[in-house]
Amino acid sequence: MKVLHLIQKPQLRGAEVFASQLSTHLEEAGHQAILVSVFAGPAALPFGGKVYALNASQSHRFTDVKAWKKLAAIIESEKPDVIQANAGDTLKYAAFSKLLFGWKQPVIFRNASMISLYIKSKLIRLFNAFLFSKVELVISVSNSSAEDFVKLFPALKNHIITIPVGIEVNEAVATGKNTIPTLQGNPKLIHVGGFSFEKNHAGLLSVFERIIKKMPGALLHLVGDGPLKQQTQSLVEQKGLKKQVVFHGYQKQPLSFIRQADALLLPSIIEGLPGVVLEAFYCKTPVIAYDTGGIGEVVINNKTGYLIPKQNEVAFADAVESALNNSEEINRFIANAYQLVTTQYMNDDIAVKFVKAYQTITNKQAFSTNKVLQPTKNVIQNDYI
Template sequence: MRILIIDTSPIRRGAQVFAFELATHLKTLGNEVSRVYLFQFSHHENLPLSVQDRVLPFREESWLEKIPSIQPSLLLDLRREIAEFQPEVILCNGSKTLKYGAWLRILNLARQAKLVGRFIDDAEFWNPGGLKKQVYSFWIGKFDGLIGVSQASLQSVQDHYQFTKPARVIHRAFDSSKFRHAPNRLAARNQLGLEEKEEILLFLGNLTHQKRPDRFMDIVSKLIKTRPNLKALIVGDGPLRENLENQVAIKNQESRDKKQEKESNSKESIVLNLASYVSFKGYQQDVAPYLAASDLLILTSDTEGLPGVVLEAAYFGVPTVSTEVGGIKECLIDGETGFLVPSKSIEDFCEKIDYLLDHQGLRKTMGAKAKTFISKNFKMDQVANQYLNFFSSLIHPNSSK
């Protein structure tokens, strides 16, 4: 089968990493796969490219992305790539690839290929209503089929855009072979300069509004009042990083001012220096040491599809404490492989985290169950075959299974 995957940019982020790993597995199964990235992204965290892959010479920041919301030259370049590769299936990997895929069909630029959209989040969260919803309903309707990364994601797009064509839930997975040389817990802590007595909470993801790193910071600020050995690692980058680091600096200055005031009054006090508990690690190409060294993964997002970071943490036997959003319940069993926090409140997060840090045996049992659960249910080879079966059902709708 000839499969063209259209993606936003070769940035090393969750959805893009999955598409990269999926393409690799589809190739090992004997398929011809090419990836086309709509936008350039000059950064050290780019994904590797094969000879079949293309990065189109366009920028996502172009004003054309707002008015008229597409770049005509980009569509022409896409047409050339399609004409050259002649795919049977075009898979659009969420985000802005969906509107460009729709325009390929509207302008009849991909006549023979089946057009499939991969939906990775909650439709209503990102597009609650109004004209934008109407436009996206029109675009989504141009697809021959949809794949949701979770039942929650697929249901949201079907309900929100009234999509009635073939659709399937195919959970995301990850290639565990990339962790074959990962260090164990002790080696990882030594590598990162962490002590065994320290209680490590990990935030791993983009520092963006929907991921709510500010909520994570509030959780840490409350916990350190009673847990002197707590250490919070923030691994990731994004538009909120500078603001978060500034908040830490401001709180530290306030603490120093309070300490000086107390000392001038000759009264003994304990002043918490937040910077000594929180460490910003930025983007890391190899996240294995951070996962291996952690006691808990903390997911504070307001929206998710099916977060790959939960799967990766489980692989290392690290349970997750998470907001109950999107498809999280499809990859985390509450009370068995981690804890869910439906309320999203700081107090409830702290209660769950305190309990797991205080009960090491339970934490390890949860971690072991999490690893078993994801190892059984989120295998990349199984996922790749599910994609192929869905593609085949669209290409040959009347064939017997």
């Protein structure tokens, strides 16, 4: 089996990192994987195999015949069995390349978010319906993402399955070895994610203001980079929080930060299934998160963490206080969460599920509705709750 993964650009964002990790696991299992980036990017992705770049024009992404032709040439040369488009503009380039240059390989789209929150107008919806008409299968990161997708594009209800994101085994975390300075603060609270509107850093700071009224020694550690970082820094100064909010920038080993924290805070307003939650489970760090997208499929309230109604900042702050003061309860949550992630969300097992999906498509077996939206909210078995 040879799989071509089309990614937006070399960047250390969830979609690109997971595609790289999945490609590595495919090769370790005896398959072949190729990464093709649509746009240029500076990051070194965690994949040691074959990588191509279309060097497409961002200003001509709707008319970029040169890049579409280059993709077709790569496909003709490499002869992959499956093309997987991973978020961003990747499906646009795959669909137009296939339409104009006639290659026959099936296209899979990986749906990693809540697509309805980005498609606002009827025209954009019709355009995306056209793109999805070129897709054999949609693989959603969570049941919530799949349900959301089907509501917008019901014609694909028999062509969508859920395979979640996974995480990598990390011996440094497992053995407690750090490669970073000790995090300061009492308690040490952390958020890991790009500075984008979806991550809701403004709301996070508002929650943190409530927290420090109860725990004045708390420090909030922000790991990540992105377009709204400067705006967030300005907001920190405006709120007088400069001494209590620490910006760490992008980090190659975020798990080492998460492992040291007393709690991970995730007040996102849009999510598919964020890998950082699974990483916190793996690090045995308590999670407090808004009930957004597929988060509730892993953060099961009062079992693996605290799941808070969206935008309820008072309840969020109260849950942080509870997580820090109720050691017996939180130890039970941590044990449940660790069991969940290590038995159902490790990338080596996730890769097997992707291979089965690829084989089904290449064998031209139809997907039936009973394979769609398999329930995952109750994946934790009673024997360890």
